[in-house]
Amino acid sequence: MRALRQDIARRITTASRRRRDGRIPLTGRHWALLVGFALTAVLVAVGLGLPTPRQAPSVPAERVAQARAALGGLHVVAARLRPPVDYQRSAFGQAWTDHGGVGAAGNGCDTRNDILRRDLAVTKSVATTSCPAAVAAGRLRSPYSGREIAFARGAGSAQVQIDHVVPLAYAWDMGAWAWPAPRRMAFANDPANLLAVDGPSNQAKSDLEPGRWMPALRGFWCQYAIGFLTVSAAYRLAVDEASRRTLAAALGECPAE
Template sequence: MWHAIGQRWKWVRSRHRPGRIRLTGRQWGALVAFAATAVVVAVGLGVPHTASPVPAVSVERARASLARLRVIERRPAHDRDYHRDAFGPAWTDDVDVVGGGNSCDTRDDILARDIPGAVRIRTTACPEAVASGTLTSPYTGRSVAFRRGRGSAAVQIDHIVPLAYAWDMGAASWGGPRRRSFANDPANLAAVDAASNQSKSDAEPARWMPPLRAFHCQYAVQFVTVLAAYGLPVDAPSRDTLVNALKSC
């Protein structure tokens, strides 16, 4: 889906005797290049990548679906009774959607889909879980290193149509199985950088769109497709945002 090439870098520490060290022009050039690369790697970001073109047929389907969606004036006031558990256990494999029942939890399924070429290991949640790799976050176009364990929080799984938004727009009336399917449907999920996911929170398109403008088209296509598939309406301000995003395709 989104591709990235990972690189491993090693910091080498050494001790030198006190005194002045003279470097040649070539050595200075190498040192500057290494330092610049080290800074990029240290903050977990690489050179931005350009979003892949979206197939014209997908764009046309999304435009047609958006035109058919029920539109409400604004998103209702958030229901304070909403809680994440209403959509079932996080990343449960016990769902009737693509990937459900395959012996891997949903998080591992999405990591495997969105981090191609990753190193795999066996865990209690998945026999071929992603151990490490490099994600190109679709929301920023930048590379993020993933390593299972302490570093795993650098990559998070985002609900493109947020669960809280879905709840406010009608999912509160759904049965438990439908809500669990919605929360674990790969069509509504993407592995992204942590900062973008936290910045978005549960915001609808009128209040948040990916920082990478080149990804607005794909984001709009997926947002509309999920709303249509689950029979959810769209708020008028977000409808306008999505219309403009689809015009950019």
């Protein structure tokens, strides 16, 4: 490799080896090496990394069976419903409240920090007004993209975001608009419906249902479908036909034990 780089440098600096049109003759091996150097330089310069492929982990057959049963029990509608009342985030209560009545509610930490501590490899904690042991630093392998993210509390903390597996706006359309306020608050803070993910994936998903969005990392489709169906069944939400087909197909890819 070193000899090949030196050969390239020699050809670039030796005028006698130039062709009549002034260009420097490089072999296929030279061009491949140059392209590789250039790509590496670009990735390092902009701080990007390619998603790391991971082998899809096995899933207990019992969980897959339960998810299939949940799918079979959901009320299916032709398309996403249009409720008589427009969606408002405030209808689900204060964001990340510690008083949602589910999970670790009442432990003195807001829901966001509860999920960060559950999903990240935490390396540093700090006391804040909303949590005596808030996550200050850690690492996350995003289940949606496979990207590894170094999380640091502060200006760049939005690199890691907390996603509602079943989006609040979708839940609203599919029945949550008629729920009492405490049920909506519980839904918004239920750990079963929350995942720490990379910011770009969360922004791309927005409030889209499975029929229009699934994680970029296909190896996570099985787990995503199980989570979506488990929550939808627990809260008795309807599902649109396109999403039902997508979720059924995702369950078909589950690498059961």
